[in-house]
Amino acid sequence: MINKDLILDTVKLLRNAERIIAFTGSGVSAESGIPTFRGKDGLWRQFRAQDLATPQAFADNPRLVWEWYDWRRQIISEKKPNPGHQALAEWSKMFPSVHIITQNIDGFHQKAGSEDIHELHGNIWKLRCTEQGTIREDHTVPLKETPPRCPKCGALMRPHVVWFGEALDMDVLNQAVSLSSKADVMFVVGTSALVYPAASIPFTALESGVKVIEINPESTPLTSNADISIRGKAGDVLPKITKKFQRKPNRSEEKEK
Ligand code: OAD
Numbered sequence: 001m002i003n004k005d006l007i008l009d010t011v012k013l014l015r016n017a018e019r020i021i022a023f024t025g026s027g028v029s030a031e032s033g034i035p036t037f038r039g040k041d042g043l044w045r046q047f048r049a050q051d052l053a054t055p056q057a058f059a060d061n062p063r064l065v066w067e068w069y070d071w072r073r074q075i076i077s078e079k080k081p082n083p084g085h086q087a088l089a090e091w092s093k094m095f096p097s098v099h100i101i102t103q104n105i106d107g108f109h110q111k112a113g114s115e116d117i118h119e120l121h122g123n124i125w126k127l128r129c130t131e132q133g134t135i136r137e138d139h140t141v142p143l144k145e146t147p148p149r150c151p152k153c154g155a156l157m158r159p160h161v162v163w164f165g166e167a168l169d170m171d172v173l174n175q176a177v178s179l180s181s182k183a184d185v186m187f188v189v190g191t192s193a194l195v196y197p198a199a200s201i202p203f204t205a206l207e208s209g210v211k212v213i214e215i216n217p218e219s220t221p222l223t224s225n226a227d228i229s230i231r232g233k234a235g236d237v238l239p240k241i242t243k244k245f246q247r248k249p250n251r252s253e254e255k256e257k
Helices: 004-015 026-032 055-060 062-077 083-094 108-112 170-182 200-207 234-246
Strands: 019-024 097-102 117-119 122-129 135-137 157-161 185-189 211-215 228-230
Touching (some): 004 211, 004 228, 004 234, 019 083, 019 170, 026 083, 026 234, 062 122, 062 157, 083 097, 083 108, 083 234, 097 170, 170 200, 185 200, 200 211, 211 234
Parallel strands (some): 019 185, 097 117, 185 211, 211 228
Antiparallel strands (some): 122 135, 122 157
């Protein structure tokens, strides 16, 4: 059962908010049928990250790495955004400023219609030339050749994602941090808040006085710090917030506590 009082507290905060951030993780796509990383059927419970998501793994066996990404591309291509993504996209029309900062690489926020999206860990639909660094978007599933080669120079292409042991794109990270410190409210949705530096973003927001609202069926290292923590699935909780927000405020419900 979703705690109704927490939904009302959230709506109350939103009534005075102009700048909203949604910081998302794989949990927001779980209801679309995309596996998370650390959950029951999570990717890191079935596969070893060091074999598939590190620069060394790619150097040792680019074909294997690409087969894994091709498999993930296939899964994503068969699924679609869920009501959680859709609610966030709707918020772009309801508030003056909504930014999505995501650790996800599936492109579902774009597909749902969100506009301002900052992808901290890259995008699985983008390929990057290992020689020139040029980025090409390619939605072909399965890939025509594995591993794919750069159409311009013939060098190996790699997934345009961040692997373990690699730095995040500093421009993307800095912008995410800067936006996060200027927001009124940040929603932290569907992330275990374990993987740094991304996981530091909600804490940066808290230090700047931003109200942080966590939405997750389980508790995380952020839970005790968050202003509001709602136990529930993104696809249930986010549309409920939209619905309550759009309804005329009921004075007794939203009265000062
Ligand atoms: P995790 O698998 O670590 O965490 C997923 C979170 O989503 C957990 O806290 C779940 O409780 C929560 N969750 C599950 N279903 C949910 C639902 N329906 N609604 C809301 N929340 C739900 O995934 P991330 O936090 O995204 O990095 O992982 C962070 C990073 O670790 C990923 O970006 C990836 C991974 O290694 C790289 O690949 C660099």
